[in-house]
Amino acid sequence: MRVFSVYFSPTGNTKTIVLAVGKGLSEKMSCSFYEKNFTLLKDREEVFSFDKDDIVILGTPVIAGRVPNLLLPFLQSMRFNKSLVVPVVTFGNRSYDDALRELADICEDGGGIVIGAGAFPAEHSFSTILASDRPDDNDISCAIEFGKKLGNMVEKNDCFHSVSDSIKGRDRYTREYYKPVDSRGNHIDIRKVKPKTKDSCDYCMWCVEHCPLESIDKKDPKLIAGICMKCCSCIKGCHRNAKFFDDEGFLHHKRDLEEKFISRKDIELFY
Numbered sequence: 015m016r017v018f019s020v021y022f023s024p025t026g027n028t029k030t031i032v033l034a035v036g037k038g039l040s041e042k043m044s045c046s047f048y049e050k051n052f053t054l055l056k057d058r059e060e061v062f063s064f065d066k067d068d069i070v071i072l073g074t075p076v077i078a079g080r081v082p083n084l085l086l087p088f089l090q091s092m093r094f095n096k097s098l099v100v101p102v103v104t105f106g107n108r109s110y111d112d113a114l115r116e117l118a119d120i121c122e123d124g125g126g127i128v129i130g131a132g133a134f135p136a137e138h139s140f141s142t143i144l145a146s147d148r149p150d151d152n153d154i155s156c157a158i159e160f161g162k163k164l165g166n167m168v169e170k171n172d173c174f175h176s177v178s179d180s181i182k183g184r185d186r187y188t189r190e191y192y193k194p195v196d197s198r199g200n201h202i203d204i205r206k207v208k209p210k211t212k213d214s215c216d217y218c219m220w221c222v223e224h225c226p227l228e229s230i231d232k233k234d235p236k237l238i239a240g241i242c243m244k245c246c247s248c249i250k251g252c253h254r255n256a257k258f259f260d261d262e263g264f265l266h267h268k269r270d271l272e273e274k275f276i277s278r279k280d281i282e283l284f285y
């Protein structure tokens with residue numbers, strides 16, 4: 015069998031976890047291990063296809079309690095062809111709400127058999143306080159152990175039933191996106207918010223090359239012409255700390271989360 019770690023990961027948390035699960039699984043089963051990163055637009059041009067001898071660990075961050083909606087067409091194009099699939103989400107200490115169950119549904123709709131699933135707390139994309147510095151060593155060890163446990167189940171033929179129904183979350187007909195609120199409890203729309211750029215930007219173009227939506231102008235990184243999903247790749251990756259948000263609604267939402275969701279959350283595994 016072949017093990018694939020497949021992920022979208024603008025600030026690296028999902029990558030760390032999905033690779034750790036894949037490492038545990040492939041080591042336990044002594045089989046070959048492959049990595050497929052679809053964070054950049056150019057990596058989402060081909061259709062990903064697997065077959066029944068593959069085990070796929072598929073990971074995305076949680077965005078507004080769901081699978082990132084801008085990725086849906088790509089995820090729904092994946093063909094699993096009866097491969098064994100392990101959906102994984104990372105979330106920034108608020109909640110993964112319906113995202114893991116939604117990702118499991120996508121895997122099954124694409125022809126995969128969901129043998130396990132996991133939700134891992136990880137530093138919030140737009141905060142350094144929420145789940146700060148996670149995944150930590152303990153999280154990575156748990157992810158590796160989870161992979162080994164799955165490997166053990168596959169070797170014993172103890173996994174060929176779907177675990178989708180045991181995954182927490184609402185069914186596909188009642189799911190909603192989490193909506194940020196202002197100080198009076200009114201919904202705020204942050205969809206049009208984009209980062210600003212300080213004069214300390216040295217035009218190294220790192221942000222241009224790493225924006226998952228190719229939204230930053232290729233000649234002038236201070237111009238963000240396209241859609242921004244607030245993934246914070248450009249903010250956390252900038253070596254000059256030159257990118258920042260100044261939208262008051264967005265900053266309120268960040269502070270609100272940092273006040274309400276500070277206590278350490280547990281990893282949740284399903285198998």
Ligand SMILES: Cc1cc2nc3c(=O)[nH]c(=O)nc-3n(C[C@H](O)[C@H](O)[C@H](O)COP(=O)(O)O)c2cc1C
Pocket residue numbers: 022023024025026027028029074075076077078079080104105106107108109110135136137138139140192243244245246
């Ligand atoms: C726009 C946006 C919305 C998010 N929504 C949630 C959420 O609903 N719940 C949560 O706990 N974390 C949320 N997060 C945090 C990310 O899921 C988390 O930080 C994730 O680990 C980032 O993964 P990455 O490092 O692979 O990019 C959100 C992040 C962004 C950018």
